Amino acid sequence: MTSTQNDTSKLSNPRNKKNWVKKGLVGALLLSIAGGGYYFFEQNKAGHEKEEISKNLIAVKRGRAKIYVLATGLIKPIQEVKISPKQTGLLKTLLVKQGDRVKEGQLIAVMDDSNLLGDAAAARGAYLAALDNVSKLESGNRPQEVSQARYQELKAKNAARQAKENIQRLEAQVEALTIQLSRNETFAKRQTYLAQEGAVSDQAGIDADTQAEVTKSQLRAAKQEKEQAEAALAQSLAEMNAIAEQHALMRAGYRKEDIEAARHSAMQAKGQLMRVESLINDTRIKAPFAGVITQKYTDAGAIVTPTTSAATTSATSSSIVALAGSLEMVAQVSESNLPKIKLGQPVEITATAYPDKIFRGKVTQIAPAAIVTSNVTTFEVHAEPLDKDSQLLAGMNVSAKFIVGELDDAITVPTVCVISRKGQSGVFMPDAKGEPEFKPVKTGPTTGRDIVITEGLKDGDKIFQGLSREQLAKEGYGGRQQPGQGSGPGASAMRMGGAGRMTRGFGN
Secondary structure, eight states: OOHHHHHHHHHHSHHHHHHHHHHHHHHHHHHHHHHHHHHHHHHHHHHHHHHHHHHTEEEOOEEEEEEEEEEEEEEEESOEEEEOOSSOEEEEEEOOOTTOEEOTTOEEEEEOOHHHHHHHHHHHHHHHHHHHHHHHHTSOSOHHHHHHHHHHHHHHHHHHHHHHHHHHHHHHHHHHHHHHHHHHHHHHHHHHHHHHHTSSOHHHHHHHHHHHHHHHHHHHHHHHHHHHHHHHHHHHHHHHHHHHHHHHHOOOOOOHHHHHHHHHHHHHHHHHHHHHHHHHHHTEEEOSSSEEEEEEOOOTTOEEOOOOOOOOSOSOOSSSEEEEOOEEEEEEEETTTGGGOOTTOEEEEEETTEEEEEEEEEEEEEOSSOEEETTEEEEEEEEEESOTTOSOOTTOEEEEEEEEEEEEEEEEEEGGGOEEETTEEEEEEEOTTSOEEEEEOEEEEEETTEEEEEESOOTTOEEEOSOOHHHHHHTTOOOOOOTTOOSSTTTTTOOBOTTSSBSOOSOO
């Protein structure tokens, strides 16, 4: 029997015919389910897309808008110097450390002035002698009174001189006793050690200790006597000055030429004294202005030299310390934006270290000359932070927003919403079906992250922001992502320029 005959016989069989009907119904049912699932999937997908697109809609509003010029900058000290002595010398005392805040005129360090004390004493003596000579010439024609006053003055000077000599003697005695005490104490320690070792008797150690105590008592007595002598000297000097003033009142008729010559000699002696005193005063190093000690280069006991080099952040120097004054921000502003910057203009400063904090400031200086780097022309603009106790530190990188104007009633949109299409700026608005439709607009200045729309939108309009790459491609704005673009919604399809407009169009 052939195959055709077999198939015919099967179909003619009622049971086989019933099975074929069942199989046909099951197949139709499966096709119906698959078609319904596909239809539901497509409808659900479209619904999700519409829902996703609707999430990207924002309402346009009117309001006040600040106009900014954006720039980057650096925090720098207004004044920064390395402090050093006028003459090379030994640093005797250092009174500050790194990080200390100092006031203008505050004593920072003291240099050794022992080599100048002798010159100061000699200059002071010469000046006093010159004054005495002037006083003598101006004493007048009353010999008895002049002689008596002169005698009293000499007597007072002699007493002061004797007091000085007595002080010098006592100083030498104190120095000798100090040396002797050191020797006696050393000897006593040695004798005590030898006594413990059995090399000498215990009495020898006791005698050495006793001798040291005796020397110590003598030293205390000598110091006390020296203090009394200094008090006596002060009294003698006071008496001498009083007598000198009395003597000055007894002027007589010496020639004017002699008196003038004596006065000139006194002035010369005074000038020499002032020079020496100035040298001594220069050994007291003071802060030239208020600020912070940023570096400490040396310690007491070191030899330091004068330096004229500018202050730097170097940790080594022949100076004593580095002092930085008040801080300022120095920003680089483009040539096109410079005409918008004015002195006294407010500025908002944001530091990289504190991205969520805004520091207020004002423009204090605009550089008169440009800086050209890689064919880019910028100008330095200085701004002073208004909060003197802010967290800003020298060397911090900052961003600056110069507030160059303010609009009372303006429509602004995020700059990411504005794109360029064939040279025309515009935004995406929903059409009747809710799909993105390009709407041309005219733009104004930027206000930070937003841009002013001067024409094309009204209050209450809704526009799209953050459209995905697929949504933009659907509208004919697809394209390869440019290097340096972000990865957020729409970032692969558009990139903002410096003026807030899109610098790359799509579908042109």
